Amino acid sequence: MPKAFLFMAQLELFSHSGHRVRYRAGLCSTAALGLLLMWVLTYLPPMLVVYRSQGLWLKQSTYVEQPKIQFQYEMLLVAMTGVDPGNFLAWSTYPAFNRLQEDNLRVPLISSREEDKNQDGKMDELQFKLELPLQSTEQVLAVHLILTFSYQLYRMSTFVMQSMAFIQSSSPISGSQLYVNGDLKLHQRQSLAHSGIDTRYNVSVINSTSPFASDYDLTNIIAAYQARNVTTILSGPNPVWLVGRAADAPFVIKATIRYPVEVILYEPGFWEMIKFAWVQYVSILLIFIWVFDKIKIFVFQNQVLTTIPVLPVTPVSSYKQHQS
Template identity: 75%
Template structure:
C-alpha cells in the first residue's frame, strides 16, 4: 500500500474543484481536486512548500498516461495539521487513476484541509512494472567456432547403412569400415568490423562411391559462446543440423541463426562458467558417449543452450557418379535479448 497526502483546498480556504484543474481534467487520469501545474502556480503554489509543489506538478503531468488498471480511493480526512507530502516514492503513472470515475461520481470529495489516499490495485494485465523481478538487455555474443565436428550420413534404411566422421579420434576408431573422411572448409566473418564475428561459412565435401547415395545427414558443430555486458558468461554450445529425404541428394544448403535459449535467468554480475564444458566427451572410449540421442539429451538438460534456428534447408538432387556429397551451411550470430534478475536490496 502506498500512501499519498495532498492538500485539496485552493486559495481563500476553499477546495479546488474541477474548475481549478481546468477543462478536460476529468477522464485524463487526474486525481480529483488536483490542479494542473499551470493552475497550481497561480492559485495553490503560495500554500504549498517547494517540495510539495514539485510532487504535485509531477503528478499532474501524468494525466495522459494514468488511470489504467488502478484507482485512488479516499480513506478519510485529516484536519488541523500542516499540509505536507508523504515519503518521497516513485509512483508508476499506471497507478494513478481517476477517483471520481472509479466511484462513479462527477464531483470531487469535499473537505476543508486535506485527504489521505490509498492506491489500490485491480486485476489488469496491462498495468505492469511495479514489482519487477527481472529485466533484459541486448548484447551480441562473442561466438567462435571450435573446429569440432561430428558428422553422420545415412545411405539407406538399414541400421548399418551410414558413413561417419568426427574430429574426435576415439569416435573415429569406433567406426571401423564406416569411417569416411570428408574435406572441410570454414570461414568466420566480421561483417561490421566491430571485433566480433557475425557468421560462419561451413562447407563439407563427402566423397562417395558410385553406388552410394545420401538420403539423410546429421551434423554437430561446437562453439564457444561468451557474454560480457552484465555477468561474464562462458559456455560451450552446439548447432545441430539434421535433414532427411526419400530422394537421394547431391547437396544440402542451410542458412540460419545460432539463437540463445534461456530457461533460467543469467546472473547480473560475476563469472558464470557452469556450462563451460564440452558438449561431446571426445576422450571417452565408449560408443554410448557418441550416440546422438545421448548427446542431445544431455545438452538439453542445461538451462542455457544455443539452437540452430530457421535453417531453411535446400535439398538438391542429381549427383554425378564421381561427385562428392556437399553440405553448405551459413550460421549467423545475432544480437540476443538476455534476461537477468533485478538486484534486490
C-alpha cells in the same frame, strides 16, 4: 495550568497556504484521527494499485547484446547411406569416436571461414563447407551434423558456455548437396544473473575422452544438451536438399550460420528493482496526493472535522503604518 496544558496539547494538523490559515486540534481528537485516515488512504492505495498492475517489483528484464561467438572446429557427422541402421558413414574431430566406427569411418574435406562484416571485433557469421567422398555405389539419404561453438556474453554478467548447432535433413531420394542458412539463436529457459561470472555450461557438448559408444550417440548428446537451461539452436535453417550427384562426386554440405544480436533475459539487481518500483509508485502517488489535498482543504475549511482555525498575526508595525 489546565488551560496551558490544553494549549500545549493542540497540534497543527493542516495549513492551507492559499489562505494562510492553520488548523489545530488535540492529538486524540476526531480531526486527528480523520487526518490519519486520509494519510493512509493517500499513501497505501497507490502501492496496491501498482502491485495489482503487473507487480511492484521488476522480476525479469531484457537487454540487447551482440554475443562473442567462435567456431570451435569440433564436429560430428553421421550420413545414412541406406535404410538399414548399419548403412552409414561417420566421422568426427574426436579420435575416440573415430576408432569406434571401423569400416564406417570416412574422412571428409572441410573448409570454413568466419566473417566480421561490421568490423566491431566480433564475428557475424560462419561460412562452412564439408565434402564427404563417396563411392560410385554409395548414396546419401540423410545427414546429421553437430558443430560446436564458444558462446560469450559480457554486458551484464559474464556468461561463457560451449554450445552447438545441429544440422539435419533427409529425403527418400539420394542427394548431392545440402544447403543450410540460419541464425545461431540463444534459447533461455532461465534468466541470467545481472552480474558475476557464470561458467556452469562451459563444458564440452560431447565427452570427447569417453571410450563408450553411448556417449557419442546423437540421441544422448541432444538429450544432455537440451537438459540445459541455456542453449543455442539453429533457427530458421531452411535446408535445401539437392539431388543429381555424379558418380565420382562427393556429397556436399554448405552452411551459412549467422551470429545475430540477441535480446537477453536477466534478473535485475536490487537498485534496478527499487528504481522501477519507485517510478511506478510515485507516478500513482502524485494523483492521490492532489486528490486528497483538495479533500483536506474542503474538510478543514468547512469544519467537517472540528478544529481550531488560527489566523495569521499582523505585525504591530504593519498595523500602525496601515492606521497612518
